[in-house]
Amino acid sequence: MNRSHSYMSHSLHGSDRLARGLGWFSLGLGLCQVLAPRKLTKPLGMEGFEPMVMACGAREIACGIGALSTNPTLAIWSRVGGDALDLAALAAALRDKHNPKKENVGVAMAALGAVTALDLYCATKLQKRYAYQAGPTPDYSDRSGFPHPVDSMRGAASDFETPKDMRAALPSPAKSPGPRVTPTTRSPIE
Amino acid sequence: MKALCWHGKNDIRYETVPDPEIEDPRDAIINVSSCAICGSDLHLFHHFMPSMKSGDIVGHEFMGEVMEVGSDVKKLKVGDRVVVPFTITCGECDQCRRGNFSLCERSNRNKAMADKVFGHAGAGLFGYSHLTGGYAGGQAEYVRVPFADETHIQVPDTLTDEQVLFLGDIFPTGWQAAVQCDIEPTDTVVIWGAGPVGQFCVRSAVLLGAQQVVVIDNVPERLSMAQAGGAIPINFDEESVLGRLQELTHGKGPEKCIDAVGLESHVPRSPDSVYDRVKQSLWMENDRAHVLREMIYVCRPGGVLSIPGVYSGMVDKIPMGQLMNKALSVRSGQTHVRRWSDDLVRRIDDGQIDPSFVITHSVSLEDGPEMYNVFRNKQDGCVKVVLKP
Ligand SMILES: [Zn+2]
Numbered sequence: 001m002n003r004s005h006s007y008m009s010h011s012l013h014g015s016d017r018l019a020r021g022l023g024w025f026s027l028g029l030g031l032c033q034v035l036a037p038r039k040l041t042k043p044l045g046m047e048g049f050e051p052m053v054m055a056c057g058a059r060e061i062a063c064g065i066g067a068l069s070t071n072p073t074l075a076i077w078s079r080v081g082g083d084a085l086d087l088a089a090l091a092a093a094l095r096d097k098h099n100p101k102k103e104n105v106g107v108a109m110a111a112l113g114a115v116t117a118l119d120l121y122c123a124t125k126l127q128k129r130y131a132y133q134a135g136p137t138p139d140y141s142d143r144s145g146f147p148h149p150v151d152s153m154r155g156a157a158s159d160f161e162t163p164k165d166m167r168a169a170l171p172s173p174a175k176s177p178g179p180r181v182t183p184t185t186r187s188p189i190e
Numbered sequence: 191m192k193a194l195c196w197h198g199k200n201d202i203r204y205e206t207v208p209d210p211e212i213e214d215p216r217d218a219i220i221n222v223s224s225c226a227i228c229g230s231d232l233h234l235f236h237h238f239m240p241s242m243k244s245g246d247i248v249g250h251e252f253m254g255e256v257m258e259v260g261s262d263v264k265k266l267k268v269g270d271r272v273v274v275p276f277t278i279t280c281g282e283c284d285q286c287r288r289g290n291f292s293l294c295e296r297s298n299r300n301k302a303m304a305d306k307v308f309g310h311a312g313a314g315l316f317g318y319s320h321l322t323g324g325y326a327g328g329q330a331e332y333v334r335v336p337f338a339d340e341t342h343i344q345v346p347d348t349l350t351d352e353q354v355l356f357l358g359d360i361f362p363t364g365w366q367a368a369v370q371c372d373i374e375p376t377d378t379v380v381i382w383g384a385g386p387v388g389q390f391c392v393r394s395a396v397l398l399g400a401q402q403v404v405v406i407d408n409v410p411e412r413l414s415m416a417q418a419g420g421a422i423p424i425n426f427d428e429e430s431v432l433g434r435l436q437e438l439t440h441g442k443g444p445e446k447c448i449d450a451v452g453l454e455s456h457v458p459r460s461p462d463s464v465y466d467r468v469k470q471s472l473w474m475e476n477d478r479a480h481v482l483r484e485m486i487y488v489c490r491p492g493g494v495l496s497i498p499g500v501y502s503g504m505v506d507k508i509p510m511g512q513l514m515n516k517a518l519s520v521r522s523g524q525t526h527v528r529r530w531s532d533d534l535v536r537r538i539d540d541g542q543i544d545p546s547f548v549i550t551h552s553v554s555l556e557d558g559p560e561m562y563n564v565f566r567n568k569q570d571g572c573v574k575v576v577l578k579p
């Protein structure tokens with residue numbers, strides 16, 4: 001049996017790869033929105049909304065950075081939230097009687113709907129995959145590592161002598177510095 | 191052969207790679223019987239260690255049988271059963287002769303690059319980036335071991351793989367961390383982190399006779415494992431670390447503090463930890479230092495900070511004023527494995543400790559990549575993963 005593509009033999013699974021793809025997409029879209037907001041507002045008949053688009057761009061960039069980090073879960077959930085806001089904004093544009101580009105807005109909404117579904121799917125998968133401390137919590141209270149009760153093991157290695165280079169810098173009461181040295185006028189070298 | 195290879199952040203793969211060959215007369219080839227995933231492998235997994243290359247074989251905790259030896263290898267022969275220390279040691283340079291095996295001056299073959307980064311480089315390490323020599327790691331079927339006469343620990347056949355495997359890293363690492371504390375029978379030793387190294391710090395501190403051993407973490411099963419080994423557990427999600435330590439030390443603070451966490455410390459509710467996370471993700475600092483700050487703050491004046499936890503580069507906001515005014519000593523370093531290993535083999539053989547207590551998962555090498563996720567997310571009560579090639 002060829003098991004070279006088993007579930008366990010790669011640490012990156014489909015949902016992780018999808019999260020990365022969404023992360024790069026977020027970064028790209030975010031940069032466009034921040035640098036050239038008119039490229040989006042014009043075809044959607046939403047001129048005047050540039051500051052809002054730029055703010056969305058900043059959000060996308062933050063999501064992108066998060067989605068490319070070691071744990072993308074939160075960032076993909078934020079994307080889901082962002083998608084909802086974007087859909088609401090487009091819906092408003094669609095209802096606007098004076099918008100001359102309603103057709104484009106419809107297309108954008110359909111595309112965004114598809115991305116939202118993808119985000120939602122990815123976020124749910126990641127949620128499970130990255131769940132911190134998930135699964136059963138076993139009882140390790142019998143794993144002492146010692147052959148006898150702990151109290152009888154305390155100091156069992158007291159035959160060990162700390163090497164000179166690893167002794168405590170300041171003397172402990174047990175190894176006190178001894179009596180004070182009385183100053184003398186005699187030269188130490190005699 | 192098959193091996194686990196690094197391909198970027200979160201990306202470890204089970205792959206076919208060329209078999210290792212003897213490259214130097216002092217090399218040996220080991221047929222790996224058991225290997226393990228280490229907490230510090232997670233720093234590679236998260237790509238916090240610079241100078242990794244796609245395709246690098248990871249892993250630095252492994253053991254097995256000698257399959258082939260170079261012409262200059264004198265102390266090993268084919269068929270010998272050995273554990274391999276993660277620090278490669280020549281045994282002849284000035285540092286090796288002092289017992290500072292993790293500072294071997296010869297075993298890092300990328301010394302020029304490492305000297306530029308660190309000022310002066312340390313020893314070569316298996317499977318731990320090109321800064322430490324770019325040596326192929328031990329999560330593989332076979333491994334080339336340089337300076338094989340020195341870089342090995344002979345183990346008796348009466349002990350199982352599970353009992354001796356950790357002599358290559360986490361047991362001596364926990365032991366050295368405790369030894370560096372120069373433990374007195376009146377000492378309170380506090381250990382941050384109840385991961386595998388933290389667990390061995392607890393046992394070592396108990397064996398070395400500390401009056402009180404305290405461990406700080408927030409993963410319940412790890413705390414209970416530490417408690418089984420003789421530690422007083424503090425769950426930082428549930429109680430105040432400072433308050434509890436004051437209570438346990440009659441307001442004087444612990445004499446000895448051990449950081450068994452390292453560069454990825456994170457306490458979600460602590461503001462300095464959030465600050466580190468932000469700075470780290472913006473590449474404005476390499477390492478997160480919450481544990482270091484807390485240790486410096488709680489330690490009794492004149493005490494010792496022992497740092498086996500791995501750091502990679504710059505950290506921010508270290509309270510140097512507290513450190514200096516409290517006359518704290520800092521001891522750190524990668525583990526001088528060989529310096530302790532023979533003594534520790536004897537202690538295992540004498541029945542003072544059985545290191546296999548820490549193993550919670552044992553799977554085939556092929557299933558290793560996904561275990562990185564399980565171990566990282568602390569799922570399924572995962573504390574230590576052993577892999578069988
Ligand atoms: Zn390790």
Ligand SMILES: [Zn+2]
Pocket residue numbers: 279280281282283284285286293294295296297
């Ligand atoms: Zn050396």
